[in-house]
Amino acid sequence: MSPALAASFFAAREDPSLVVLEGFHALKHALRFGAVVEAAVTSDPDELAELSAALAPDVAAALETLVQPVEPAALRALGFPRPPHTGVAAIARRPPFDLGGLLAGNVARPIVLLEDPRHLGNVGAVVRVAAAADAAGVVTTGARDPWDSAALRGAAGLHYALPVGRADDGFDPAPRPLVALDPDGDPLPAAAIPPGAVLAFGTERHGLSDALLARADARLRIPMRDGVSSLNLATAVAAVLFSR
């Protein structure tokens, strides 16, 4: 492996315009949804060929052109203490995020708003289910970067399937209604969610802030068995998106 290739993976981790993708599925989804991939490696070309043929014939030609073989030990030298088990890693461009364009765009599809999520695995799982449910986008507030490598791992690269980015706490969801999902809300019949709503979910420990609840046009809950306090954040997002 060339020293320049190793240097490019370390540089990409420090460059806000780039991301490092880990694993075959992340690279497959990134290519399928239009990512610009700058470099890709595999430590197991035979497995990559099998996975491509079985799971990604639509991007198999791109994978064959892009991915260069490296020695298994090289993945550690690229900065993966626990290399992805498929032996695949890549560097891709992070697309720009246009919050105004997202809010003004297709107003029939919902936007998922995560208020100050703490667990990046949850953020990734939310991006994955939002992509599957054809939501318009995922917006987060707070300090965590929704494009962090841990979130990318949790989403299997599906960040490229829909706009994902950060907003300020007090961002204005207009022209869309703001719906707060909260265990103390009114019970949720699917019909209560207006088309194109911004669906707001709270932080893992404390739930939605009083400030957001005060601004919400509706406050809805997923009915649960007595004694259960709440659902996991990503599970709550999945239940709501697939109840529409």
Ligand SMILES: C[S@@+](CC[C@H](N)C(=O)[O-])C[C@H]1O[C@@H](n2cnc3c(N)ncnc32)[C@H](O)[C@@H]1O
């Ligand atoms: C782990 S829960 C937070 C629990 C927090 N102790 C609370 O009381 O809100 C994270 C988020 O998932 C959503 N959530 C979890 N269970 C829910 C339910 N049954 N109905 C509506 N939203 C729910 C809410 O948006 C909540 O803020």
